[in-house]
Amino acid sequence: MVELPTADDLRAARLRLDGVAHRTPVVTSETLDGLSGRRLFFKCENLQKIGAFKIRGASNLILGLSDADAARGVVTHSSGNHAQAVALAARTRGIRAHVVMPANAPSVKRAAVEGYGAQVITCEPVEAERRRVSEQVLEETGGIFVPPFDHPQIVAGQATAIAELLEDVPHLDAVVAPVGGGGLLSGACLAVQASQLPVKVFGAEPLGADDAARSMEAGERIPQTGPNTIADGLLTSLSELTWTIIRQGVERVVTVEEDEIVAAMRLFWERTKLIIEPSAAVAVAAVLGPAFRDLQDLPRVGVVLSGGNVDLRRLPWTT
Amino acid sequence: MVELPTADDLRAARLRLDGVAHRTPVVTSETLDGLSGRRLFFKCENLQKIGAFKIRGASNLILGLSDADAARGVVTHSSGNHAQAVALAARTRGIRAHVVMPANAPSVKRAAVEGYGAQVITCEPVEAERRRVSEQVLEETGGIFVPPFDHPQIVAGQATAIAELLEDVPHLDAVVAPVGGGGLLSGACLAVQASQLPVKVFGAEPLGADDAARSMEAGERIPQTGPNTIADGLLTSLSELTWTIIRQGVERVVTVEEDEIVAAMRLFWERTKLIIEPSAAVAVAAVLGPAFRDLQDLPRVGVVLSGGNVDLRRLPWTT
Numbered sequence: 001m002v003e004l005p006t007a008d009d010l011r012a013a014r015l016r017l018d019g020v021a022h023r024t025p026v027v028t029s030e031t032l033d034g035l036s037g038r039r040l041f042f043k044c045e046n047l048q049k050i051g052a053f054k055i056r057g058a059s060n061l062i063l064g065l066s067d068a069d070a071a072r073g074v075v076t077h078s079s080g081n082h083a084q085a086v087a088l089a090a091r092t093r094g095i096r097a098h099v100v101m102p103a104n105a106p107s108v109k110r111a112a113v114e115g116y117g118a119q120v121i122t123c124e125p126v127e128a129e130r131r132r133v134s135e136q137v138l139e140e141t142g143g144i145f146v147p148p149f150d151h152p153q154i155v156a157g158q159a160t161a162i163a164e165l166l167e168d169v170p171h172l173d174a175v176v177a178p179v180g181g182g183g184l185l186s187g188a189c190l191a192v193q194a195s196q197l198p199v200k201v202f203g204a205e206p207l208g209a210d211d212a213a214r215s216m217e218a219g220e221r222i223p224q225t226g227p228n229t230i231a232d233g234l235l236t237s238l239s240e241l242t243w244t245i246i247r248q249g250v251e252r253v254v255t256v257e258e259d260e261i262v263a264a265m266r267l268f269w270e271r272t273k274l275i276i277e278p279s280a281a282v283a284v285a286a287v288l289g290p291a292f293r294d295l296q297d298l299p300r301v302g303v304v305l306s307g308g309n310v311d312l313r314r315l316p317w318t319t
Numbered sequence: 320m321v322e323l324p325t326a327d328d329l330r331a332a333r334l335r336l337d338g339v340a341h342r343t344p345v346v347t348s349e350t351l352d353g354l355s356g357r358r359l360f361f362k363c364e365n366l367q368k369i370g371a372f373k374i375r376g377a378s379n380l381i382l383g384l385s386d387a388d389a390a391r392g393v394v395t396h397s398s399g400n401h402a403q404a405v406a407l408a409a410r411t412r413g414i415r416a417h418v419v420m421p422a423n424a425p426s427v428k429r430a431a432v433e434g435y436g437a438q439v440i441t442c443e444p445v446e447a448e449r450r451r452v453s454e455q456v457l458e459e460t461g462g463i464f465v466p467p468f469d470h471p472q473i474v475a476g477q478a479t480a481i482a483e484l485l486e487d488v489p490h491l492d493a494v495v496a497p498v499g500g501g502g503l504l505s506g507a508c509l510a511v512q513a514s515q516l517p518v519k520v521f522g523a524e525p526l527g528a529d530d531a532a533r534s535m536e537a538g539e540r541i542p543q544t545g546p547n548t549i550a551d552g553l554l555t556s557l558s559e560l561t562w563t564i565i566r567q568g569v570e571r572v573v574t575v576e577e578d579e580i581v582a583a584m585r586l587f588w589e590r591t592k593l594i595i596e597p598s599a600a601v602a603v604a605a606v607l608g609p610a611f612r613d614l615q616d617l618p619r620v621g622v623v624l625s626g627g628n629v630d631l632r633r634l635p636w637t638t
Contacts, residue, residue, distance in 0.1 A: 025344075046592045266631060273365045273627035275592040308592035312585060318637055 002241045007194035009156035010163060013060045017160055020063065020092060021056050024048050024161070026168050026302075031271045036287050039300045041172065043165040046276050046308025050084040050112075052233075053161050053306055054148070057183055058085035060157030061146055062093050070095050075143040077123075077134045079105040080233055081307055082148040087118035089146075098141055100134045106311060149183030150239035158187030159194070165302045166195050175302040176292075178282045179203040179212045179253060180234035182242025184306060189249025200298070203246065203253035204286035206231045206261060212238055212246065213253040230258055230316055233279030233306065254292050256285040262316045264288055278316070280305040321560045324471035326513035329482060332379045332475040339382065339411060340375050340479070343367050345487050345621075350590045355606050358619045360491065362484040365595050365627025369403040369431075371552075372480050372625055373467070376502055377404035379476030380465055381412050389414050394462040396442075396453045398424040399552055400626055401467040406437035408465075417460055419453045425630060468502030469558035477506030478513070484621045485514050494621040495611075497601045498522040498531045498572060499553035501561025503625060508568025519617070522565065522572035523605035525550045525580060531557055531565065532572040549577055549635055552598035552625065573611050575604040581635045583607055597635070599624040 024044045033039050045053035062074055073096035076086045083099045090097035097118035101110055102125035110120055123133040138145055147154065161184070162175055175192065179185040185203045192199045205212050208229035215222045215238060223237040238246065256264075265281035267288075268274065276284070283303050286292055343363045352358050364372035381393055392415035395405045402418045409416035416437035420429055421444035429439055442452040457464055466473065480503070481494055494511065498504040504522045511518045524531050527548035534541045534557060542556040557565065575583075584600035586607075587593065595603070602622050605611055 051592060269594060269631060273370060273594040275588060275594060312588060312634070313637060315631070315634070315637070318632060318634070 002244055003152050004241070004245060005152035005156040005159070005190055009152060010159050010190055010194050012064070013153070013156040014160050014163060016060055016063045017056055017157065020059050021160070022048055023164055026165060027272060027274065029271050032268070032288070037293050038298060040287060041165070041169045041300070041302045043161060043302060043304045044274065045161055046274060046280060046305050050081060050088055051307055051309040052081035052085070053158055053184055053304070054081040054085035055088060056160050057149070057154035057157035058082065058146055059089040059092065061151060061153040062086070062089040064153055065093070065144060069144050073097065073141055073143040074146045075134060075138050075141060076100070076146045076148070077130045078148055079109065081309060083109065083113045084116065086146050087113045087116035091117050096141070096143070098137050098143060100130060100137060102130065149181035149236070150241050152241070154183055155186050155190060155242065155245065158184045159190040161304060162188045162191035163195065165304070166191060166197060166199065169300070169302055171300055172197070172199050172302045173298040173300050174200040174202055174251070175304065176202045176204055176283050176287055177304040178231070178234055178279050178306050179205050179246070180209070180279065181236040182212065182238045182246055184304060185212070185250065186242040186245035188304065189245050193249060200251045201249050202286070202292070203250050204283040205253050205255050206234055206282055207255045207257055209234050210255050213255050215243060216247065216250065216253050230261055231279040231282050233277065234282060254286040254289065256282055256289055260285040260289055266317050275308045275310060276305050277307045277310050280307055321563055322471050323560070323564060324475040324478070324509055328471060328475035329478050329509055329513050331383070332472070333479050333482060335379055335382050336375055336476065336479055339378050341367055342483055343480070345484060346591060346593065348590050351587070351607070356612050357617060359606060360484070360488045360619065360621045362480060362621060362623045363593065364480055365593060365599060365624050369400060369407055370626055370628040371400035371404070372477055372503055372623070373400040373404035374407060375479050376468070376473035376476035377401065377465055378408040378411060380470060380472040381405070381408040383472055384412070384463060388463050392416060392460055392462040393465045394453060394457050394460060395419070395465045395467070396449045397467055398428065400628055402428065402432045403435065405465050406432045406435035410436050415460070415462070417456050417462060419449060419456060421449065468500035469560050471560070473502050474505050474509060474561070474564065477503045478509040480623060481507045481510035482514065484623070485510060485516060485518065488619070488621055490619055491516070491518050491621045492617040492619050493519040493521055494623065495521045495523050495602050495606055496623040497550070497553055497598050497625050498524050498565070499528070499598065500555040501531065501557040501565055503623060504531070504569065505561040505564035507623065508564050512568060519570045520568050521605070521611070522569050523602040524572050524574050525553055525601055526574045526576055528553050529574050532574050534562060535566065535569065535572050549580055550598040550601050552596065553601060573605040573608065575601055575608055579604040579608055585636050594627045594629060595624050596626045596629050599626055
């Protein structure tokens with residue numbers, strides 16, 4: 001059995017994150033409304049601290065540690081937004097953070113993590129090495145491991161984004177969130193469930209990393225092998241925890257092609273002047289695509305823009 | 320003598336634009352505060368309708384026309400944001416618009432103008448031809464000419480952006496606006512003057528099109544010849560009207576180099592996840608540069624982000 005986050009955990013997370021994470025704005029676009037055939041409300045976690053929702057879960061876990069645990073410091077491994085999230089959350093708590101990053105991670109990402117005061121340990125860019133080095137760092141430092149999604153307090157933290165969206169936009173019929181490891185999507189399930197509102201939850205996933213969609217279809221968790229997508233935040237498999245929540249709470253996982261992701265990303269930039277990363281564009285592509293457009297009785301849909309961290313030197317439509 | 324816009328004109332413009340132009344948000348960035356050595360408040364006209372402040376002036380003039388004049392339709396020539404502004408404002412008023420555009424204007428800009436229902440007339444991409452074809456269209460249609468900046472009602476319209484900024488951010492010490500033809504910067508002077516607040520007004524200009532800076536230094540209007548800058552919204556010379564307002568109301572025009580503009584644009588995108596065009600980045604570059612940083616007693620500075628219309632296929636740091 002896995003321990004599931006509760007409405008109480010969400011309430012505690014909201015108190016803990018007050019003043020720590022931004023209450024991000026919700027934006028709309030008449031053009032995108034027209035193209036989707038409904039009213040869309042975009043929750044701008046690209047404007048969140050560190051440029052992504054990940055600061056919510058990491059802060060919730062780290063700020064919730066006992067003083068004794070916190071004194072041990074925290075450890076994580078990530079090449080992406082989670083690394084910055086843990087580094088910043090540890091600084092907020094005033095504790096040490098060790099972050100294992102693959103040696104091929106962009107130097108700008110490494111610099112950002114170090115800029116928050118975390119110590120970076122590099123490893124060979126393969127999963128087995130990442131785990132091995134992390135274990136070693138955990139042993140050497142005696143620190144607490146902060147996983148990117150597979151923890152009830154991480155899920156409860158991510159859920160706060162959707163809880164805000166449900167408060168700020170009345171009468172939503174559905175929310176759509178991208179799904180990689182499932183922290184954000186299971187957070188959406190938790191927030192909707194806790195709200196007791198009649199809101200449907202949809203996942204959005206690249207066809208090139210569609211383990212959640214295949215799991216939903218099979219009725220059992222199917223791990224991702226050989227993911228291949230521009231949406232580099234969505235490569236991971238669901239965990240037992242996130243799958244347990246998602247299978248119960250999610251209406252459907254909509255998949256999108258790579259060219260739909262790139263087109264949605266560019267259209268969103270052009271029309272809203274807001275920068276979203278490919279993983280966020282997956283959710284935009286989902287609501288613009290034919291599968292979602294055909295769904296009835298969803299006049300008002302919230303879309304979670306997961307982040308805005310993009311390498312501006314290499315945009316997918318210029319290469 | 321030129322007819323100057325008054326505080327009454329500004330008040331009328333604000334009423335006229337209520338519900339027509341967005342009251343755009345003001346954003347802040349701790350990183351940019353740190354780099355500038357003061358608190359910066361960015362007025363996001365990049366999030367304005369048509370993606371630029373130009374909708375304010377064009378709408379103010381067009382909505383203020385008598386019914387008899389409006390019935391004649393409007394005419395303008397522009398390859399940039401003003402073309403879209405006139406097209407959309409004319410549609411709002413429900414009248415015809417003819418827009419003269421150079422034959423080499425990007426097809427996406429032409430499509431946007433036509434998308435608002437305006438009729439586009441192409442001409443050879445030289446100033447003399449643009450004027451000649453415009454005169455011809457004015458004669459044939461009997462329409463009213465809507466200039467991009469050289470009109471008291473255009474200036475009063477642009478001033479509404481700065482009036483909102485002064486209301487939304489208390490105790491500003493200065494506002495900085497980019498200057499091309501001077502519509503926005505003279506609007507800033509008008510708004511500050513009408514507010515009766517002790518706020519200094521600064522212009523920001525590319526060194527490659529620095530007629531305003533040179534005019535301020537010389538104490539007389541010096542037209543721009545051979546402008547050469549990435550900030551394609553700032554190529555024009557001041558008019559007698561805008562110069563008259565600017566020479567009285569502006570503290571100083573700060574100039575920036577091309578590489579400063581590109582660096583400021585990219586930094587702003589990365590840090591705020593908001594897309595600004597090069598002309599807007601000129602104002603950001605100005606407050607980050609040494610000349611402005613050296614100024615004393617300006618702890619709180621408003622910066623007008625003039626627009627966010629960028630050709631995403633060609634970004635200055637990728638070419």
